[in-house]
Amino acid sequence: MQYIGRFAPSPSGPLHFGSLIAATASYLCAKSVQGQWLLRIEDVDKFRIKKNSIDSIISTLENYGYQWDGKILYQSQRTEAYQHALDSLNTLTYPCTCTRKFLQQKSPASTYGYIYTGFCREQISNPNAAQFAIRLRTNNKTIYFNDALQGSYCQDLETEVGDFILKRSDKMFSYQLAVVVDDEYQKISEVVRGSDLLDNTPRQLYLQQCLGYHHPTYLHFPIATTENGKKLSKQNHSPEITTHHKRQTILQALNFLGQHPPSLDHFSSLEDLWDWAIKNWNRNKIPAQMTLSEYYPHLS
Numbered sequence: 001m002q003y004i005g006r007f008a009p010s011p012s013g014p015l016h017f018g019s020l021i022a023a024t025a026s027y028l029c030a031k032s033v034q035g036q037w038l039l040r041i042e043d044v045d046k047f048r049i050k051k052n053s054i055d056s057i058i059s060t061l062e063n064y065g066y067q068w069d070g071k072i073l074y075q076s077q078r079t080e081a082y083q084h085a086l087d088s089l090n091t092l093t094y095p096c097t098c099t100r101k102f103l104q105q106k107s108p109a110s111t112y113g114y115i116y117t118g119f120c121r122e123q124i125s126n127p128n129a130a131q132f133a134i135r136l137r138t139n140n141k142t143i144y145f146n147d148a149l150q151g152s153y154c155q156d157l158e159t160e161v162g163d164f165i166l167k168r169s170d171k172m173f174s175y176q177l178a179v180v181v182d183d184e185y186q187k188i189s190e191v192v193r194g195s196d197l198l199d200n201t202p203r204q205l206y207l208q209q210c211l212g213y214h215h216p217t218y219l220h221f222p223i224a225t226t227e228n229g230k231k232l233s234k235q236n237h238s239p240e241i242t243t244h245h246k247r248q249t250i251l252q253a254l255n256f257l258g259q260h261p262p263s264l265d266h267f268s269s270l271e272d273l274w275d276w277a278i279k280n281w282n283r284n285k286i287p288a289q290m291t292l293s294e295y296y297p298h299l300s
């Protein structure tokens with residue numbers, strides 16, 4: 001089977017260093033085995049899209065020399081496919097009219113936000129509500145999987161997460177549904193992404209099972225955190241990647257991923273650097289945990 005990987009940024013701002021690490025890890029996992037690397041823009045949530053960020057992400061990737069295969073997939077153009085998948089789940093789903101406020105007051109908190117304890121499973125809690133979300137029954141499922149880097153992982157969906165949303169009350173499809181439908185559509189064989197998404201994976205594996213899809217394998221690399229353990233993101237002002245110092249930036253990403261490339265003066269061009277990175281990529285060298293400050297001290 002051919003290796004097919006993907007990078008799926010959400011256009012909520014320009015590319016930052018944390019996403020560059022995700023791009024680099026998934027790119028090298030694919031290119032080092034002559035696989036395909038697909039680019040997907042996760043613009044399913046139109047309320048989170050920042051103006052111009054799609055163009056900016058694509059041009060940054062181009063500038064840095066990433067070469068994706070085939071056409072870019074835009075989640076905003078996949079509404080029909082998501083609806084089709086949702087319809088096929090039939091009685092596994094049900095409408096939920098709980099408001100956010102109600103859930104905040106009545107639901108047990110968890111590391112995933114709150115646990116939905118099934119208020120609307122048998123009967124909707126507010127029959128007069130004009131708006132409703134669609135949830136998937138978790139049916140007392142415990143999901144186990146083996147992550148290529150983080151090892152075995154287990155989550156009891158019903159008690160740790162609860163029935164989760166596939167379509168929101170504002171008619172937007174959820175990230176969980178979109179990502180699962182697209183991974184199947186693009187025949188992704190391995191998902192390489194940050195460990196901040198590790199706890200989403202059991203929901204996605206369960207949804208794949210409900211839809212009769214194949215299961216990709218998963219590799220969750222450590223996410224870039226600042227010294228005080230905060231995730232590096234647009235929200236905490238991680239610097240936007242500029243098109244200056246491209247080789248330095250890629251070298252930093254490679255260092256973060258445990259690859260220990262030679263110093264900058266070893267490479268006469270960006271192409272040289274990518275050649276080295278593809279030829280020498282060793283996924284077993286990626287550390288399972290890391291703080292960014294070890295390699296990028298001025299960010300913390």
Ligand SMILES: [Zn+2]
Nearest residue numbers: 096097098120
């Ligand atoms: Zn409900």
